[in-house]
Amino acid sequence: MSATLSNHQAIDLRESTIRELNAVLQSEDVTGSWLVSHPEGRHSIAVGLTAPIDIIIDGQAGYYAGGMNQHANLVIKGNAGPGVAENMMSGSVRIEGNASMAAGATAHGGLLVIEGDAGARCGISMKGVNIVVRGSVGHMSAFMAQSGNLVVCGDAGDALGDSLYEARIFVRGTVKSLGADCEEKDMSAEDLQILRGLLEEAGITEYSAEHFRCYGSARRLYNFHVDNAAAY
């Protein structure tokens, strides 16, 4: 199954099943660098990993690639399907193409970099992850985002940051519309420092942090209103 190719251990998904692949990558003694060939849009590639290994997926990934990732560093050479890096805890996932809907959904930590565009609901309910998108994001991105940072170098679709909690959103291009309770904030020195750090970490050098706008929660929804505290 794992013929060695240069310094990478290789798994060909035309020969191995997803279960076999994930069993190898999830095993307790797994180390090193891995190359997954012929992904061909299959679902659940390299999910539930817990070891600090490096994985290259050489093509298009289907649903939930890199889901629940801890410590591993994943590179997807093509596009990723819905829910890429869903519920990631740590480590990193980099997509060289576009990501479909719900990229980084509910993710608690780590870094998700999308070199192309992300679809609808990017960073939905994010809980601490950092997401950097070189292109644009679709509608309802960062919906109910609780913590973490979403950086969009291109444009954002409708209803950005709807019902936002404490997450920060940085957008360089245009925002089609803001969602309920999302508003533009003054960029503080701390915001700027965070943004610079994220652009650098993501390897994005062509855009300057000064050209982004910062968005956050206006904290006017029911759950922020002190008069409603008596309900608990």
Added chain:
Amino acid sequence: MCGIVGLFLKNPALQPQLGALTAQMLKTMTERGPDSAGFAIYGGGAHGRTKMTLRGVTEALRPDFEKSVLSLSDSATFSYRDDHLVVSCPDDAVSAIRELVAGYGSDVRIVSSGDSIELYKGVGLPEDVAARFQLAEMSGTHAIGHTRMATESAVTTAGAHPFSTGPDQCLVHNGSLSNHNTLRRQLVRDGLSFETENDSEVAAGYLSWRLSRGERLDEALTASLSDLDGFYTFVVGTRDGFAVLRDPVACKPAVMAETDDYVAFASEYRAFAGLPGIESATVFEPEPQRVYHWEHAA
């Protein structure tokens, strides 16, 4: 769930492979819709002639049925694939044959009619349905297919997709409509009839109703954004091409791939994995509320 696929060929050299490529795409979408499958395939039309796809002409009925059709039009031809029959006849014989079919009662139905459409569907795994109709051997200009996981109506052949409610038109749907009963009643008042309680058939009927009033396909689809309530990714086939529309929320997946040779649609990328030259295709997701439309020059 449900899976939908579509393949529109730009390069005529691929036409003999249309059925085989579509069959492979359908099979890959089995996990999204394992209970029934269907497809519409366009091609082989001859000037002045109409193709009608019928269901329910059983072996026992065939001799009598063929004789009756031939008495109305001696140049009619018959092509059987499992329980489906395609009758090709001169355009001017269509209404007489429709009347004849009506005389057989509700067991025999015309499921599509037009210059080049043929429409097949049935209950079972997509791979088995495709094999039953020898889809892999068919050729044509474009095809649309569907794998069904039923939610809004029973698992029956009639409830499978595509639905054809107008000449050379068909629709496949992934999603569920919430105002289909109201809309069905309105359309019935306007003279349309429906075969099933299925929500997707209403969407097909709605579009046919708009087209019959002289609207273009893109206009009809744009209007559906305000009249249809629910979740949908639609692929609509016409004689010359196909169109794609997603509802504003766009929670039903859709991905497209375009090369110099074809435009392909699928619910998931993996349905494209066997298409020629897919490695270098432009792969993108259709935006919500935007009508995408590809057409062969008439």
